[in-house]
Amino acid sequence: MYIIESLDELSILRELSFRKLVSVEHYQTIKNKNSSTVYAVSLLEDIQDLGRDAVLGFWESLYVLQSDHPHPNLLAVLDELTQTDKIVFLIVLVVSSAVVFVYFPACQLEHRQHLLEKTQDLVEHKAPGLKTERQNVPLSDRYLDLIVVSNNTFRKRDQHEVIATGGILEQYLHKTQCNLEKISHNRLFRWCHRSRCVPQAVLVCGVPGVGKTTLMQKFVYDWVNGKIYQRFAFVFFFKFRDLKQDEFSLAQMVVNQYPHLHSHLERIFQHPEKLLFIFDGLDESKIPMEFKSNQLCNNTHSTESVCVIVESLARQSLLQGCSVLITSRPTKLSMINLQVFKRISEIMGFSPTEREGYFKNFLKDPESANKTFHYVRENGMLYTFCYIPCYCWIICTVLSKCFNVHTTPTKCQTQFLPKTVTMLFVTFVCNIFENHTHDLSEAKAMLTHLGWMAERGVMDQILTFYEEDLHSFPGSSSSHLLSSFMEESLQSSWKSYSFLHLTIQEFLAAFVHYLDYSHEKLKTSLDRAKVFEDGHGEMFLRFISGLSDTATRSMLEPYVGKLSFQTSRQVISFLQDSICQDVLPNNTDPDKRKMLNVFACLAESRNNLLVKSTLGSNRQLDFSDFFLAPLDCTVLDFILESCEQTECLDLSSCFIQTEGLERLEPTLHTVTDLSEYNRYTMT
Structure with missing residues (x-):
């Protein structure tokens, strides 16, 4: 399908017509009336229905077209076909639905059942502002395909990764995809055209909230159900945020997570080529990992740091022949020795079709879903980030009440419909407070503590927090209010916490300056956020600028009391200085990206007067x-x-x-x- 969608339709149809397999006019009509995906599915199904000779003719056509249309997906498949006479056997091992128990059936069945229970449901947070409790939903009902592309060119980014990826994705979707190789999850460990090998160490990256963990969950779920990679007898899934213990052995690490394997581990380790280790969230590792160390281990019982164990597995000094799959944020990759990984892929997020599908799945009522999606689609500020599943969840929870066709119109439907990203998150926080009965002082105190923790995390690029980080909180860390902003991960004897999404953390980091004003703290944060070379302070600056708007800020005051007017004045002064430094013609070659960053902050602030008076x-x-x-x-x-x-x-x-x-x-x-x-x- 990826190949057909990317090829010039006339070229492939003429080749197939030459072999008397299809009518050019018929499929051109289908393409003109429908999406490229519908056209591709129709063509492929018809070819298969015609039988073996038609399928062979189809592949002959693709082989002929490769010179004029050297698309990476096409070259990769043709290349794989020429690598070995065992290609059919290898593909069957990958996609066979027949589960082959290689060693001890009872142990493998228990392990698969354990992973099935862990992966069959998506844990959905309660949507703030909705009366209905949303609990676990079947993964198969809610999962939507993500765009995953092959990407081996990572550079140090000069723009916030969420903003940058949104722009890159739009470029991918609108350009001729001549250099874009799309990778489905069942091909991650298949022949890699670029590295010319079957990879054993694979890296999948993506911005926060784009679906890395969900894709890994889908990977494990499909393996458990016999749909992919049955050449692996055992799959072990770990999250870096849970591997807090300073040192342990690989054997201890596996048994801690999978106690049922304790008595079988030695025999399991005797067949490393049958093992897959998945490590999710490299950027959340407590210790930086660069895959450049000279200190590696080769003993499964040797006590080492997490970094040594993971790097030893990936570099094949430990359990030589095993396979390793690691996920990370793109911002961490500029520091990593990427040569260790023979396939590197990036999750780009939802296509426009999948974005609309998410709204329909979430909102259920077709009319409400259509109205909500249309509003977002027409709002450039809000729509840009909808490639991120977690962002779609936030926006659906906010707008679900506004466009509910079964309720009478409210202020939300008229006066408070979010027009900027800041307004969206303000409404999100207001919805949370509507569902809690905390008094003003308690709510403000808790948000202040939470905000300063978020602010420290944004400035120092910390995404995972622990019990010691919550000691200063008023009330219990298990508070319902806290759980509306953060999710808890329990592993053995410790807990870790992270914000539901990076943008929630960035919003609270900006909001705390309006709750607890300090001239020096605010000046330091504004100055630091502006000069981060990788742009990770950009969303913080946009949020703090957006909150300078009185109307936006006032929406929160019924829940937390009066907010700082001094913060607003200092932020506006900061924006005036930024205009003078980065926009006005002080030099002959201004930095266009810096100009646009300032413009984005102004757009969030909705301060037309400031723009007119300064520009x-x-x-x-x-x-x-x-x-x-x-x-x-x-x-x-x-x-x-x-x-x-x-x-x-x-x-x-x-x-x-x-x-x-x-x-x-x-x-x-x-x-x-x-x-x-x-x-x-x-x-």
Whole structure:
């Protein structure tokens, strides 16, 4: 399907027509009336129904087309077919639904049953503001496919990873995908065209909340049910956040997680080629891991640090022949020796179709789902982040009451419909407080403690917290209010905590400065967030700017009391300084990304007056030779609207997608001189 979707439709249809297998006109009609996926499914099903000779003719056609259409997915499959005369046997081992018990059936059955119980349900948090309790839902009912691509070019990013990935995904979705190899989870350990081997160490990366853990859960669930990788007799799944103990052996690590294997472990380890170790969340490891160490172990009973054990498995000094699958955030990869991994893939998130599918699954009522998705789709600020499943959950919980067709209209449906990401998270927090009866002082005290912990985590890039981090909290760490913001992970004798999503942590980190104002603390945080080279302070700056808007901030005051006006004034002063430093023509070659970051903060603040008074009506904006993602265009649209009249907007040699153009067009009439607008636009 990936291959058919990526190839020029006329080329493949003409080849198949030449072999008298299909009608070109028939499938062109299907493609024109439906999505590329519907067209691909229809074509492949019809080819299979025609029988063996048609299938062989189909592959002959693809073989002929590879020179003119060297798509990575096509080259990878054809390459795999030529590698071994055992290809059918190997594929059967990967995808066979027949479970082969190699050693001791009772032990393997018990292990599979244990993993089935752990993976068959998705744990869904209670949606704040909804009366219905949402509990565990079957994974098979809720799981939606994620876009996973082969990616071996990781560089140090200069933009917040969530924002950057959203822009990259939009670019992938709108360009001809000539260099984009999509990888389904049942091919992660198949032949890798780029490294020219069957990989034993695989790395899957993705931004927080994009679905790394859920994809791993789906991987294990499908293995348990005999759908993929039956060449592995045992799969062991660990989370780095749970591996807090300083030192242990591999044998101890496995038994701690899987006590039922205690008496069988020695025999299991005798067949390493039948073992798969999954380690989720490398970025949450307590000790930094770079895969460059000279200290490796080769004994399963040797007491070592987590880093040594994981690196030894990945580099094949421990249990040589085993397979290892590791997940991580992209920001950590610039410090890692990536040569250890023979396949590197990145989860890009939901396609537009899957985004809409998520809304329909969550909201159940088709009319409510359609209204909610349409509102988000029309709002560039909100829609950009919908490629992240966790973000979709947040936005659905917020808007579910606003667009519920079975309830009477409320303020939420009119006055408080979120227009910015800050407003979205403000409404999310308000919904949480509506469901709790805490008094003002208790709620404010708890949010203050939680906020300072979040702030420290944002500044120092900490995502996982422990009991000692919660000691200063008023009340128990098991409080229902705390569980609305954080999730708890229990492993052996310790607990770890993390915020439901990175953006919730970033929002609370910004919000705490309005709860507990300190001029020096705020100045330090603003200055630090602005200069982080990897951009991880960008969302913090957007949230703290968004909260400077009085109307947005006032929504929270019924629950936590009066918020700091001094913080708002200091933030606005910070924005004025940023405009002078990064936007106004102090140098001949301004940093366009820094300009857009400032514009994004202004858009969150909704401060039209500030934009007009500082930029003026004769502003010249230059984005020539620059890639403008759809979110950038939404932000730029706000700036143009606020300025009311812009002298010159230079988009020469600027790359803008169709979606970006749609977001810009409402205010282009305010530009006096629009340089080379149409000539270089990528549609």
